Amino acid sequence: MSAVGASVPRVRQSSHMSAGSLFDAPGPRGRRVVLVVTIASVLLIVAAIAAAVHRLSVTGQLDASRWQLFGEPAIRLYLLKALGRTLLAAGGAALIGLPLGVVLAVMRLSRNRIVHVLGVCLVEFFRAVPLLLIIYIFFFALPKYGINPDLFWKLTIPIGLCAGATLAEVFRAGVLAVPHGQREAAAAIGLLEGQTFRIVLFPQAVRLVVPSIVAQVVILLKDTTLGYAVSYSELQNSAQLLTAIQPLSLVQTYFVVSVVYVLINVAISQAASYLDRRWQAGRHTDRFATIQ
Amino acid sequence: MVEVIQHHLGALFAGLGTSLQIAGIAVLGAFVVGSIIAICRISPIGPLRAAGLVYVEIFRNIPVMSLIILVVYALPQLNIRFGFMRSVLVALILVGGSFVCEALRSGVNAVGSGQIEAGRAIGLGFGELLRLVVLPQAFRTVVQPLVTVVIGIFLSSSLAGVVGVMDLAQAANQINTLDALGLSVYIVAAVLYVAVALAIAWVGGRIERAVRILR
Numbered sequence: 001m002s003a004v005g006a007s008v009p010r011v012r013q014s015s016h017m018s019a020g021s022l023f024d025a026p027g028p029r030g031r032r033v034v035l036v037v038t039i040a041s042v043l044l045i046v047a048a049i050a051a052a053v054h055r056l057s058v059t060g061q062l063d064a065s066r067w068q069l070f071g072e073p074a075i076r077l078y079l080l081k082a083l084g085r086t087l088l089a090a091g092g093a094a095l096i097g098l099p100l101g102v103v104l105a106v107m108r109l110s111r112n113r114i115v116h117v118l119g120v121c122l123v124e125f126f127r128a129v130p131l132l133l134i135i136y137i138f139f140f141a142l143p144k145y146g147i148n149p150d151l152f153w154k155l156t157i158p159i160g161l162c163a164g165a166t167l168a169e170v171f172r173a174g175v176l177a178v179p180h181g182q183r184e185a186a187a188a189i190g191l192l193e194g195q196t197f198r199i200v201l202f203p204q205a206v207r208l209v210v211p212s213i214v215a216q217v218v219i220l221l222k223d224t225t226l227g228y229a230v231s232y233s234e235l236q237n238s239a240q241l242l243t244a245i246q247p248l249s250l251v252q253t254y255f256v257v258s259v260v261y262v263l264i265n266v267a268i269s270q271a272a273s274y275l276d277r278r279w280q281a282g283r284h285t286d287r288f289a290t291i292q
Numbered sequence: 293m294v295e296v297i298q299h300h301l302g303a304l305f306a307g308l309g310t311s312l313q314i315a316g317i318a319v320l321g322a323f324v325v326g327s328i329i330a331i332c333r334i335s336p337i338g339p340l341r342a343a344g345l346v347y348v349e350i351f352r353n354i355p356v357m358s359l360i361i362l363v364v365y366a367l368p369q370l371n372i373r374f375g376f377m378r379s380v381l382v383a384l385i386l387v388g389g390s391f392v393c394e395a396l397r398s399g400v401n402a403v404g405s406g407q408i409e410a411g412r413a414i415g416l417g418f419g420e421l422l423r424l425v426v427l428p429q430a431f432r433t434v435v436q437p438l439v440t441v442v443i444g445i446f447l448s449s450s451l452a453g454v455v456g457v458m459d460l461a462q463a464a465n466q467i468n469t470l471d472a473l474g475l476s477v478y479i480v481a482a483v484l485y486v487a488v489a490l491a492i493a494w495v496g497g498r499i500e501r502a503v504r505i506l507r
Contacts, residue, residue: 022334022400022408022421034336041339059370128443128489129482130450133461140468141475218353225357229454236358243365251366258358265353 066249070256075242082238083260089156089224089234090217096160097220098213101167106197108172119168126165132226134158139230155232159223163216170212174205211276218265218272225261235260297476300467304477307463308484314380314459315446321385322445326392333397336418344393351390356448359383364455380452388445395437399430432503439496443489450485460484 026034056062069075107119126134138147138154149157178201186196227234233241239257243250332344351359363379374382403426411425453462464481467473 022336022418022426026336037337038339041337041343045339045343055370055372061370124490125482125486128447128486128493130447130461130485132450132453133464133478133482133485136461136465136468137475137478140465141478144472144474222355222357225355226451228357228361229451236355236361240361251369254358254362254366258354258362261355261358262350262353266349269353 061251066252069242069246069249070252078242079235079238079257082233082235085232085238086221086224086227086234086236089152089159089227089232090220092152092156093159093163093220093223094217096157097163097167097216100160100164101171102202104164104168105171105175108168109175109197111193123165123168126162127169129162131158131162131223132229134161135226135230151230151232155224155227155230159220159226162223163220166219167213167216170209170216171205174209174212175201177208178204207279211272211279214268214272214275218268221261221265221268296471296473297480300471300473300477301480303463303467304460304480304484307458307460307481308488310452310458311446311449311460312488314377314384314449314452314457315442318381318384318388318445318449319442321381322388322392322441325385325389326396329389329393330396330400331422333393334400334422348390348393351387352394354387356383356387356451357454359387360451360455376455376457377452380449380455380457384445384448387448388441391441391444392438395434395441396430398437399432399434400426402433403429429505432500432505435496435500435503439493439500442496443492446488446492447485 053062060066104119104123107115108123110116110119135155135158138149138158142148148154175197182200182204183196186200191199224234225236228236228240231237235257239253243253246253329344329347332340333348335341360380360383363374363383364376367373367379407425407429408421411421416424449459450461452459453465456462458466460481464477467477471477
């Protein structure tokens with residue numbers, strides 16, 4: 001292998017291959033244009049930031065007094081506990097969504113037509129219905145039929161149902177991505193369909209889709225903010241309660257909470273793409289990115 | 293039961309109309325914003341690339357709910373007022389734009405490097421290369437991801453109800469409080485949502501088949 005490689009003349013890679021490959025290394029005129037536009041865009045960005053800061057300062061939002069509350073240990077503890085409940089809700093939803101996703105994927109892949117159609121219907125339904133509507137059903141409709149679990153579960157079960165439908169598609173894509181020979185080999189050594197899935201396909205599929213599953217956690221975390229709509233005191237709802245007590249710090253509170261969400265989600269996304277790059281197996285991420 | 297539902301069908305369809313209106317405008321806005329940000333992100337101008345990256349990372353990772361609350365309750369404190377409906381639109385366009393941008397960018401990345409090198413070899417500049425070679429191919433490969441984004445925006449329009457816009461989910465809620473119909477009204481609403489989402493997916497599938505590149 002190395003001997004063959006050594007005989008091939010090495011091609012010098014262009015210095016900018018990814019985004020840069022859309023344009024040649026600019027000549028003198030091109031460089032001038034790029035320089036001018038660069039300066040103009042820097043000025044524009046600086047102007048936009050300056051305008052935002054100016055607006056914040058003339059409306060008094062940058063006053064230290066309005067930010068002080070985040071220095072108080074009691075407030076910090078309050079927000080940390082709320083963040084804890086957000087993570088707890090996301091965890092509870094994952095606990096429902098992951099097994100449900102596996103079951104729905106198995107149903108969809110089943111050779112039994114009735115099971116298959118049922119799987120397709122369930123997946124499509126929960127992917128095509130807004131999460132908020134299902135939350136409303138758990139809060140305002142089901143209690144009339146005697147189904148009235150804790151506030152926590154009335155929020156997390158709907159999130160888990162929707163996540164399960166999305167995860168089912170992730171798992172299915174993973175199973176379908178396992179090379180065909182694996183299934184044939186399993187059949188050749190006499191494994192039954194269920195055994196093939198359990199012993200051969202599923203373990204490999206899971207490994208393929210772990211980056212996509214990690215990316216789904218971002219969606220779970222975002223979904224928990226709907227707790228705001230039904231007064232489950234996760235982070236977003238707790239922020240609202242805080243603004244009721246500290247109306248002067250409303251902008252600051254919502255800003256800080258949003259920044260917390262963004263930072264956590266960026267960290268999770270980074271972890272997902274790190275796994276993706278390491279395992280070279282993530283062609284599913286984009287397909288399942290949703291804005292919920 | 294059926295009569296009661298029929299009685300409220302008008303309100304439900306009015307809600308559906310509002311949801312479609314929000315989603316329609318938000319989708320248009322998101323496509324415009326997303327295209328601009330995507331061009332920034334693949335441009336030769338460093339600061340624009342950086343700004344595009346920051347935009348995408350912020351708005352792809354912020355929960356729509358948090359952003360709607362920021363626009364509805366925080367911006368008025370800075371003397372920026374939109375009204376409820378337009379606030380929701382602003383939030384959906386900002387978030388949708390980041391997802392449209394990433395879908396388009398993945399399409400641009402999917403265009404074979406040989407195509408781009410060939411374009412450069414015959415002397416096309418950045419603008420011509422994008423317009424004549426890259427974008428026509430990119431748009432065709434991103435139909436499916438864009439359809440996913442459009443459906444996502446439509447489903448997220450249900451959050452408008454949280455700030456008092458009478459969209460489909462909220463209409464169902466209100467009818468339920470008035471007449472205590474229980475599940476049935478929510479099921480009608482759910483069926484309407486599913487119908488629209490499947491219709492969007494169907495149209496997307498048709499478009500994809502029509503513009504698909506057969507290699």
